[in-house]
Amino acid sequence: MANRIFPITTSSIRLDQFLKWANIAATGGQAKVFIRQGLVKVNGRVETRRSHLLKPGDEVEIQGARYKVSRHSAD
Template identity: 40%
Template structure:
């Protein structure tokens, strides 16, 4: 499980996928998110700009990111 420590109040979903190294670019992040391949807290979310806060868990292809403050 990757852990992303927030510098601000939140991080956007596309940015989190890139920061964790799950995707190479914003374009790739947009594609996997809009294709419904990314789960936020166990539910599909197709919004690249979805704001993630402390405690949120993102899942993609069997990998997870945990957001921490």
């Protein structure tokens, strides 16, 4: 499956915030559940820390969908 690319304007973003920002989770509570249940992989490894910092180049996978964090380019 192809990656969906999500640019961020900061140097990093917390995993739970990313799940909400990318509309993967409807709420912070739902993001927390996804992470705690081991449904989220970061760079191919299950990640159970919602505070894990994602940086440009990281890949998040959940339920077969992949999302790539990229650097936001200012035009």
